[in-house]
Amino acid sequence: xxxxTANARVIRALGxxxxxxxxxxxxxxxxxxxxxxxxxxxxxxxxxxxxxxPGFPEVQGFLQFMLAGAMMQAMMLAGxxxxxxxxxxxxxxxxxxxxxxxxPRFAIVLGRLAGTAVLGCFxxxxxxxxxxxxxxxxxxxxxxxxxxxxxIAAAAMAVGGIGAAIALRTGRASVVQGLFPxxxxxxxxxSAFFPQELMIEPxxxxxxxxxxxxxxxxxxxxxIAGIDATTTLAAVAAILAIVAxxxxxxxxxxxxxxxxx
Amino acid sequence: xxxxxxxxARQADLAMIGALxxxxxxxxxxxxxxxxPGVLAPTIFFLGLNGVFGAxxxxxxxxxxxxxxxxxxxxxxxxxxxxxxxxxxxxxRDYEIGWVDRLLVSPAPRWVLLAGxxxxxxxxxxxxxxxxxxxxxxxxxxxxxxxxxxxxxxMVAAMAAVAACWGSFLALRIKSQAAAPLMQMGTMxxxxxxxxxxxxxxxxGWLQEVARLNPATEVVEAARxxxxxxxxxxxxxxxxxxLAGLLLVFGALALRQMQNTNR
Numbered sequence: 001x002x003x004x005t006a007n008a009r010v011i012r013a014l015g016x017x018x019x020x021x022x023x024x025x026x027x028x029x030x031x032x033x034x035x036x037x038x039x040x041x042x043x044x045x046x047x048x049x050x051x052x053x054p055g056f057p058e059v060q061g062f063l064q065f066m067l068a069g070a071m072m073q074a075m076m077l078a079g080x081x082x083x084x085x086x087x088x089x090x091x092x093x094x095x096x097x098x099x100x101x102x103x104p105r106f107a108i109v110l111g112r113l114a115g116t117a118v119l120g121c122f123x124x125x126x127x128x129x130x131x132x133x134x135x136x137x138x139x140x141x142x143x144x145x146x147x148x149x150x151x152i153a154a155a156a157m158a159v160g161g162i163g164a165a166i167a168l169r170t171g172r173a174s175v176v177q178g179l180f181p182x183x184x185x186x187x188x189x190x191s192a193f194f195p196q197e198l199m200i201e202p203x204x205x206x207x208x209x210x211x212x213x214x215x216x217x218x219x220x221x222x223x224i225a226g227i228d229a230t231t232t233l234a235a236v237a238a239i240l241a242i243v244a245x246x247x248x249x250x251x252x253x254x255x256x257x258x259x260x261x
Numbered sequence: 262x263x264x265x266x267x268x269x270a271r272q273a274d275l276a277m278i279g280a281l282x283x284x285x286x287x288x289x290x291x292x293x294x295x296x297x298p299g300v301l302a303p304t305i306f307f308l309g310l311n312g313v314f315g316a317x318x319x320x321x322x323x324x325x326x327x328x329x330x331x332x333x334x335x336x337x338x339x340x341x342x343x344x345x346x347x348x349x350x351x352x353x354r355d356y357e358i359g360w361v362d363r364l365l366v367s368p369a370p371r372w373v374l375l376a377g378x379x380x381x382x383x384x385x386x387x388x389x390x391x392x393x394x395x396x397x398x399x400x401x402x403x404x405x406x407x408x409x410x411x412x413x414x415x416m417v418a419a420m421a422a423v424a425a426c427w428g429s430f431l432a433l434r435i436k437s438q439a440a441a442p443l444m445q446m447g448t449m450x451x452x453x454x455x456x457x458x459x460x461x462x463x464x465x466g467w468l469q470e471v472a473r474l475n476p477a478t479e480v481v482e483a484a485r486x487x488x489x490x491x492x493x494x495x496x497x498x499x500x501x502x503x504l505a506g507l508l509l510v511f512g513a514l515a516l517r518q519m520q521n522t523n524r
Binding site: 025030031034035038039042043044045046047048049050052053054062184185188189193194198199200202203204 | 302305306308309311312313314315316317319320328439442443446449450453454456457458459463464465467468471
């Protein structure tokens with residue numbers, strides 16, 4: 001068996017373990033699916049009248065607009081949950097056992113991130129299904145839905161890289177769990193939940209530069225209008241920037257963990 | 262009545278409730294960061310909702326010009342919900358480590374054990390409420406008047422008691438901290454399925470119906486009255502009545518579960 005195939009099998013096995021682990025623990029799956037679904041319902045019902053505001057993009061309804069926000073929230077929390085699960089593995093000694101196994105170290109992190117990407121896919125499909133059931137249309141059809149799912153999966157992997165880096169650096173689930181509020185802050189100061197032009201300062205200015213705004217717009221555009229190359233490329237660039245940050249942090253944290261044990 | 266309160270049994274009950282409340286306070290003092298999630302979450306929601314949905318005040322029919330005033334009581338009540346749910350999570354943790362078993366074999370009546378947990382949550386809920394209020398004022402929230410403020414804090418303390426009853430019921434039923442999301446989700450839904458984001462007339466059809474049926478709507482309106490208008494008895498008593506009903510229902514559920522635990 002070639003080394004590449006062996007590594008792919010390791011990543012697949014660890015990714016499957018990560019997904020199973022999430023579905024078996026309510027405290028891991030609830031933040032990814034249940035909370036964003038509840039907030040989607042409440043925000044759609046509570047702030048739905050906002051589509052009448054001057055300057056609001058032309059949409060079929062507020063639910064259609066909010067689908068990207070719910071997916072972003074689920075994606076961010078999937079990344080955070082992945083970090084928590086990795087930290088629990090470190091606390092239990094499971095990661096130490098993997099370090100002594102004849103497998104490359106990057107495969108250990110990549111396996112966890114593959115699981116996070118699968119959860120991102122699941123969340124995206126879940127929210128698209130909810131949107132369709134409750135009457136929201138995906139303007140660019142199946143291609144747009146696939147693009148949104150792909151962007152969410154990639155973004156989940158990218159954000160998961162940062163969560164993994166913090167888990168590897170600290171080795172404590174409580175520290176990664178403590179990032180939960182920070183995740184919400186970063187998301188609130190992006191255009192995930194409302195058009196950036198209609199936000200209140202200073203959130204409006206911060207949202208203009210927040211990479212998550214570009215990702216949110218890249219996911220929203222195919223749903224409310226159609227696939228736009230510029231918006232999609234901006235989303236991909238933002239995801240790549242987060243991936244680069246996650247890789248750099250993870251590599252440093254992995255070296256640190258191997259050094260200090 | 263006075264003689265009954267002075268009886269040794271009643272004094273022992275009150276001492277036990279006091280001891281449980283002191284234990285909950287000690288956790289705040291001794292565990293670094295124990296109070297932070299309960300304070301941070303409603304603060305973030307307040308700042309986030311304000312930044313994101315602040316433009317809703319431009320809609321015709323919105324009762325105030327500043328969203329801070331409209332949403333600050335909701336965030337204070339959300340803090341109460343999180344604090345009550347945290348009391349449930351802590352009770353589940355206490356069960357997992359065997360502490361509840363030891364309490365149950367003590368001669369203290371079970372209602373006393375529940376009262377200690379619930380009253381501690383009520384007192385703790387004032388911390389996030391004060392914090393959110395202190396942040397909201399310099400950001401432009403209206404001063405609700407002393408009467409409006411007292412009513413808001415009373416609603417917060419009572420709502421935390423309701424949430425703590427719900428959390429305790431689940432903790433003793435499921436006997437695991439894994440029930441935490443259910444505790445938090447229940448309290449979040451109770452507070453947010455109300456005119457939390459916008460007045461009832463501006464809500465979408467289904468949420469309008471749910472908000473009209475949800476007793477917490479009256480609690481939100483009562484807590485909000487000083488921030489968006491003047492304080493009246495007509496806006497206060499429905500909130501008090503709703504809280505009494507919620508406390509009765511969730512208190513009975515929690516007490517029944519407490520009495521059936523390990524029997």
